[in-house]
Amino acid sequence: MDIRKIKKLIELLEESGINEIEIKEGEESVRITRSAPGSQHAFVMPQHFSAPTASAPAPAAEVSTESAGAPALPEGHAVTAPMVGTFYRAPSPGAKPFVDVGQSVSAGDTLCIIEAMKMLNQIEADKAGVVKAILIENGQPVEYGQPMFIIE
Structure with missing residues (x-):
């Protein structure tokens, strides 16, 4: 299969929003997939944001302990x-x-x-x-x- 046809298939895939395309010409076939990289990025983002969330409660607990002692002195x-x-x-x-x-x-x-x-x-x-x-x-x-x- 000609490289120009493969490039056109890649362009068609990008423009159409299709995730996968497979073309057969005689004994030759080409399969182009773009769903795997997109799914990897989707999983990376939540893991990245979960780390700061996990560390946030620890300082809050420390602050709560400090503030629990401070208001005990002044009433109001x-x-x-x-x-x-x-x-x-x-x-x-x-x-x-x-x-x-x-x-x-x-x-x-x-x-x-x-x-x-x-x-x-x-x-x-x-x-x-x-x-x-x-x-x-x-x-x-x-x-x-x-x-x-x-x-x-």
């Missing part, structure tokens, strides 16, 4: 992180923090910013009161549900 309402990200007390580096310990806040006042996927998310107080404790250091990572502030 815990404001928790609504997402995973990086905790910032101020709107920009060198700027005055949104709140300090001992400051009174109203519901809706901005307490901090959590950066997640290059997006800055303002976290607001869900209750009025006085900030009794700030449980996270500026620039530190936070986990979903991790207590950040205690408001009394």
